[in-house]
Amino acid sequence: MNAPLFSFLPDYERATFPEPRGFQDPAIEKIIAGRRDGHRRQMLVAPTGAGKTYLGLKLAHATLKIGKKATFVCDRKSLIKQTSEVASAYGLHQHGIIQAQNPRFNMDLPFQIASVQTIMDRGWHDTDLIVVDEAHTIYKTLKDHILSTRATVIGLSATPFTNGLGEIFTNLINAATMSELTQSGDLVPMRVLSCTRIDMEGAKTSDGEWTDKAAAERGMQIVGDVVSEWSRYAENRKSIVFASNIKHCDELCRQFNECGILAEVFTSKTKDDDRDRILNEYRKPDSLIRVLISVEALAKGFDVKDVSCVVDCRPLRKSLSTAIQMWGRGLRASKETGKTDCLLLDHSGNIVRFIEDFTEFFHDGLDSLHQGEKLDRIVRKDVKERETAECPKCGYRPFFKRCMSCGHETITGPAVAARAGEMREIVIGKQTVARDQRHLWDQLSAYAREHSRSEKQYWRAFHLFRKIAGSEPPKAWGLSTEPVPVDAAIVRKIKSMDIAFKKAREAA
Incomplete structure (x- = not known):
């Protein structure tokens, strides 16, 4: 038996947490309500900057205070140390x-x-609560234990898109969206520059995705451009560069250092x-290190607030x-360092390929884990006209229907006609469905209350x-x-819009 670190019973009552942000306590209350409703395994979706560790530790603290046991599970060495330091x-401690x-x-x-x-x-x-950080990374043995344990299980993830999560977790809770965190100042806006592009035409794929080896071989051809364009646009920014494999990382690092820019490689092979x-x-x-280069080791949960440039070469x-x-x-806010935005230097073309689904996720989050699973199964194709598409209101690019900078949304035109007259009746086709706009709003609010979760009803x-x-x-x-009835014509109109939207997405 190992010797205990403490000669007295742990006193968790004295733990003090920072003042919660507006969405954090409601998220925890939803977790508690979900458990009361019989959900033993729940997924809490919280974007970068939402404080997933804070939320997980607060749930652990609530468990410890009533004399029960809690376990916080991490899947990376750096995250274990980071979580331990935050807990202390x-x-x-x-x-x-x-x-x-x-x-x-x-x-x-x-x-x-x-x-x-x-x-x-x-x-x-034996434990009463298991908090699984980065819960989109689910190992088979971990999945088997989650499904069989008596403990309450809370998964934490910014991107719960892994196939099969919907079979493990029975309740999904969105703490906040990326858009909401950007508006509140917890995240900074992302500024995108489309740089010299890695040519992936004809590159080898596996299960629809380019292989890391193929992507790295193509990426080697533009390493000089990556270094020169970083020097041109981001010289004064602390940066993270993402490459396709370790060999690609090493070559990028070599050329950064040859240009007098101190860079280091941080991968799964880096010694402790x-x-x-x-x-x-x-x-x-x-920091003397201006550029940190990685494949996956820095992609999940890594938190250095004053990083203000991400270079995507993967x-x-x-x-x-x-x-x-x-x-x-690079999106986490850092007011103490004067950080105002994050510069994305896109050498990969990813921002253009993913812009449609990313825009929707940025503004609305997820409706279900099954929706998230689909987002990582679709093969995207390059759409050249999206390369130069910009927001007609603020000029942000790339733009797809709804701006991630100012929120402007393109509207194809009203779905109804308004009859002349004092009350301005709302008409769909030839049928009057509302006395005026306020009556329409009452009906749509009633529909949203019945068909959407509470945090999404207004929007x-x-x-x-x-x-x-x-x-x-x-x-x-x-x-x-x-408590107004919703006109049947309005219900039909909403359903037809939903069907049209789904067909448009499938076609795209």
């Missing part, structure tokens, strides 16, 4: 770490932070001592989740109103609670 900062050769291994403590690889090798321990040295230096505000056709994880490394009614009436509802109108 909140006052949850009385925890053990289940990780090979970690000196803080202590199974006597009720709170454990665990490496998923170690815990799968050694076997599971080098990891600590590199990250300790890179986290400094005045072409993808299917994995929107990987693209979002890469881009998200569902808002977009339906705009499409049907051809204008936005007055800003002073909140979601109506009037």
Whole structure:
């Protein structure tokens, strides 16, 4: 039996968390309500900047305070250390770490932070709550345990797009969307520059996705352009570069360093001592390391707030989740460093391939885990006209229907006609469906309350109103609670719009 680190019973009552942001406590309340409704396995979707670790540790704290046990599971060494440091900062320093050769291994403590690889090798321990960080990465043995354990399981993910998640988790909760976090200042806007493109024409694929080897071989041909265009556009920005494999990383690093730009490679092959040295230096505000180069090791959960440039040199056709994880490394706000935006230097073409689905996810999040699964199964094709498409209102590009910078949305025209007269009746076809715009709003609010989750009801009614009436509802109108019947013609119109939208997406 290992010796306990503490000679007294853990006191978790004294833990203190930062003041929650507006969406965080409601997200936790939804988790609790879901558990009361019988959902033992729930997925909490929280974009970069939403504080997934904060939410997970707060759930663990609530469990520990009532005398039960909690385990926070991470799938990467760097994330275990990062989570342990954050937990200690909140006052949850009385925890053990289940990780090979970690000196803080202590199974006597009720709170454990665990490496998923170690815990799968050694076997599971008794616990009441399991929080799974980066829960879109599900190993078979982890899945089997989640399905069989008596413990409550909460998955945390910014991109729950993995096939099969809908079979594991029975309830989906969106903490916030990327758009909402950008508007609140928790994320910074992304500025995109389309740079010299890796030519992937005819490159080898596997299951519809370009192979890492093929992407790396093509990427080698433009390494000089990557370095020169970074020097031109992002010289004063702390940056992360994503490459296709380790050989590609090494060549990029070599050419950055030859140009006098201090760069380091950080991959699964980086030794522990080098990891600590590199990250300790890179986290400094005045870090000598200006460019960190990786494949996957920095794509998930890595948090250095003053990173303000992401260089995407990893072409993808299917994995929107990987693209979002890469881009998200530079989106976290950092007011203390004066960061105002994130520059994406797109050498891969990913932003153009994924712009349609990314725009929808950016503004609306996910409706279901099955929807998320589809987003990583579709092979996207290059659409050249999207390369230069820009928002007609603010000029942001690339633009697809709804701007990720200013929110402007293109409208093809009103779906209804308005009859002349004092009350301006709302007409679909030849049938009057509402006495006036307010009556239409009451009906659409009633429809949204019945068919959408609470956090999406207002915006569902808002977009339906705009499409049907051809204008936005007055800003002073909140979601109506009037118990009005919804005209059958309105219901038919909504269904026809939904069908048209789905067909357009399938065609695209």
